[in-house]
Amino acid sequence: MSNVLAIAHKELKGYFASPIAYIVIGFSAILFGWFFINLLYYFDRMSMQAVAGFGGGPQSMNVNEVLIAPLFLNVSVILLFTLPLVTMRTYSEEKRSGTIELLLTAPLTDFQIVMGKFLGGLVLYAAMLAVTLVHIGFLFAFGTPEWQPVATGYLGLLLMGACFLSLGLFVSSLTKNQIVAGMITFAVFLLFWVINWISSFTSPTTQGILNYLSITEHLNDFTRGVLDTKHLIYYVSFIAFSLFLTIRSVDSERWRG
Amino acid sequence: MIEVQHLTKRYGPTTAVDDISFRVEPGEILGFLGPNGAGKTTTMRVLTGYMPPTEGRAVVAGYDIFEQPIAAKRRIGYLPETPPLYPEMTVRDYLTFVSKIRGVPRAERRARVNDVMERTRVADVAQRHCGKLSKGYRQRVGLAQALLHNPEVLILDEPTAGLDPKQIIETRQLIKQLGGDHTVILSTHILPEVSQTCQRVVIINKGRVVAIDTPDNLTSRLRGSETMYVQIDAGANGAVQDALAAVPGVTHVAQTESRGTVASYEVNSDSGRDIRRELSAAVVNRGWGLLELRPLRMSLEEVFLHLTTEEAPHE
Known part of the structure; x- marks a missing residue:
């Protein structure tokens, strides 16, 4: 465990020593703020209409449903662009600069190295999410949202981000070139994001499969405050499988030399 | 270990x-x-x-x-x-x-x-x-x-x-x-x-x-035979090469350099046999000046080249 933490600590230091951590946290904060303001204005207008009784507005406006849930779903867009930046260099840079030789000849298992790198990325991502607590905090200060959907929403986001991170880690382990790693990661993320777009044109069976594969589809219930083991299993198995592939990829690299 | x-x-x-x-x-x-x-x-x-x-x-x-x-x-x-x-x-x-x-x-x-x-x-x-x-x-x-x-x-x-x-x-x-x-x-x-x-x-x-x-x-080990480097001032007398070749154990003599009366030779002999005494006696007894006599050892560099080049007999 201390080995995992040592690697995670090193990864985190690496993020903060380079502009990556600041770009990822800064830009996601700006984008989140922008989404927040937009949804806030929307919520504001809808509430006004509801109070005035115009246009048959909903009887009671729920801040969780109208504001927080869509906001969380919007975060997946931010992740799509920022998380490839976090993972693209994890393995490829070590391979390019030769530092991978240090890690692979130290008394560490491949599992410890992969977990350390994953954990480092996860902590950076958690820091990125932590910034958004400020906005949510305002809602709690001036309104009365329910806290449970917020908590499950954050859990969902954390899990979805972890999926992206583990997948990015795997892609990074395939190449020495971090730009290539970043691009491929982005493309694969995007595919998992839009994979169910054609589901309405296909047979029910295909539709079911595509919806199940879609990484954002599983987030919906989390943002509504529903904790379904189906989604938990999807995310956890996605993460475990990606990390497993990463370990295999690092190992096979050894054999190929 | x-x-x-x-x-x-x-x-x-x-x-x-x-x-x-x-x-x-x-x-x-x-x-x-x-x-x-x-x-x-x-x-x-x-x-x-x-x-x-x-x-x-x-x-x-x-x-x-x-x-x-x-x-x-x-x-x-x-x-x-x-x-x-x-x-x-x-x-x-x-x-x-x-x-x-x-x-x-x-x-x-x-x-x-x-x-x-x-x-x-x-x-x-x-x-x-x-x-x-x-x-x-x-x-x-x-x-x-x-x-x-x-x-x-x-x-x-x-x-x-x-x-x-x-x-x-x-x-x-x-x-x-x-x-x-x-x-x-x-x-x-x-x-x-x-x-x-x-x-x-x-x-x-x-x-x-x-x-x-x-x-x-x-x-x-890699010297197949021993090689001596000798530098001799033989005055006007020119039969140095023959004199050296006559020393027991010598297999080959080659002149490498000559400047005026001073000439240098590389003398090969059977390996494992030290011919320095005989060689110096042969020179001094004839009244020539023995200016230098030293064994030529293959440097590690030569050994290396010897071992790693294609023609090397070792392979």
């Missing part, structure tokens, strides 16, 4: 290392000598557990590097060809990180880091970022990194590459000091380095071991 048995490593169709076997005794410093691409780095990478061999096995400090990699790696310090530094870390942070993953107990880390920085003379750059170091410092931080956990076995891939002459001497002294307590394998293509620091030499070429011996034995 290190035992390599029939080690073979292939990358696809190319064979980088072909059936290498050798042993290194505890406390010994073994030099790994060979031209570029001979398989030195590959062998070292297999020994350190960076990559598995295609065939054969390697036992380091009593542990099979492939069967028990973690136990073996704990006892190995490794300096790869390119020092594995993280550019964004300071030297101190970097060494602290390495001491963590190499399993140095928390309480000893600070002292160990300070100690190796002293020994490798990098203490003055402790707060500098690794990416901003000169080649010489990078190399020495790489060496420091290999020493952190006080390993029984040190594997150093070209430890003096990129150092200036003064640093080279210091590093060689450090490696010599390390021998005895540690078992060292170092690779190099600088020949004097081997004769100065190593007790034994493995010469490899095209993935095969062509010779294993002490530097001294290598230089003498």
Whole structure:
């Protein structure tokens, strides 16, 4: 465990020593703020209409449903662009600069190295999410949202981000070139994001499969405050499988030399 | 301490290392000598557990590097060809990180880091970022990194590459000091380095071991015959060559140089026979001046070329 933490600590230091951590946290904060303001204005207008009784507005406006849930779903867009930046260099840079030789000849298992790198990325991502607590905090200060959907929403986001991170880690382990790693990661993320777009044109069976594969589809219930083991299993198995592939990829690299 | 048995490593169709076997005794410093691409780095990478061999096995400090990699790696310090530094870390942070993953107990880390920085003379750059170091410092931080956990076995891939002459001497002294307590394998293509620091030499070429011996034995063993260099001032008398050829044991005489009455000869004789006495007597008895007489030994450089070139009769 201390080995995992040592690697995670090193990864985190690496993020903060380079502009990556600041770009990822800064830009996601700006984008989140922008989404927040937009949804806030929307919520504001809808509430006004509801109070005035115009246009048959909903009887009671729920801040969780109208504001927080869509906001969380919007975060997946931010992740799509920022998380490839976090993972693209994890393995490829070590391979390019030769530092991978240090890690692979130290008394560490491949599992410890992969977990350390994953954990480092996860902590950076958690820091990125932590910034958004400020906005949510305002809602709690001036309104009365329910806290449970917020908590499950954050859990969902954390899990979805972890999926992206583990997948990015795997892609990074395939190449020495971090730009290539970043691009491929982005493309694969995007595919998992839009994979169910054609589901309405296909047979029910295909539709079911595509919806199940879609990484954002599983987030919906989390943002509504529903904790379904189906989604938990999807995310956890996605993460475990990606990390497993990463370990295999690092190992096979050894054999190929 | 290190035992390599029939080690073979292939990358696809190319064979980088072909059936290498050798042993290194505890406390010994073994030099790994060979031209570029001979398989030195590959062998070292297999020994350190960076990559598995295609065939054969390697036992380091009593542990099979492939069967028990973690136990073996704990006892190995490794300096790869390119020092594995993280550019964004300071030297101190970097060494602290390495001491963590190499399993140095928390309480000893600070002292160990300070100690190796002293020994490798990098203490003055402790707060500098690794990416901003000169080649010489990078190399020495790489060496420091290999020493952190006080390993029984040190594997150093070209430890003096990129150092200036003064640093080279210091590093060689450090490696010599390390021998005895540690078992060292170092690779190099600088020949004097081997004769100065190593007790034994493995010469490899095209993935095969062509010779294993002490530097001294290598230089003498490979002389098929003894060669003497003689410089003689014979005055007006010109029959020097015949006179030398008449000395018992001499097989061949060749004049290499002549300036006025002084001429130089290379005299070959049967190996294992010292003809210096007879040779000098033959010259002096004729009233000539014997200006110089010394055995010509093949330098390690010649041995190396001899062993690693195609026409070498050794193959």
